[in-house]
Amino acid sequence: MNDAFKAIADPARREILHLLRGGEMTAGDLAQHFNMTKPTMSHHFAVLVNADLITRRRDGQTIWYQLNTTVLEDVIAWAMDLTTRTKDKGKI
Template identity: 40%
Template sequence: MNILFKALNDETRRGILELLKKRDMSAGEIAEQFNISKPSISHHLDLLKQAGLVVANKEGQFIHYSINTTVMDEMLKWMMQFKSKK
């Protein structure tokens, strides 16, 4: 779970997730939305993949990324167990 929180702790990675919430995108399409280098975007995508938050699918010469909501569901389920009962 530490890698999950590390991945969510960065504003750029949260921004990438917001983009992928709308539609699947290639790394190049994602990079166009940020004012940082493509290698930096690749690093952010790699951390998101390690955390299980995104899935990469190779289509020809491009890799398309999509959001993996299963991990978010599991995290929210875990967090909800701490909600106080009134």
């Protein structure tokens, strides 16, 4: 889960996740939303894939990316649990 938090710490990667909420997109389609070099975009994709926040599949020369909602749900549940525990400690 630590990799997931490191991945979402970067605003560009959060924007990639936001864009993928609408469904699967190609690397090229995602890259059009950013003013970055291809190697920089590839790095962001790799960080998100390594954190299991997105999946990729190759179709010929095209790489498609999609949200891995299972891992995102786990991260959100963990954050909500942490928030609840923090609030409950204040009530002691």
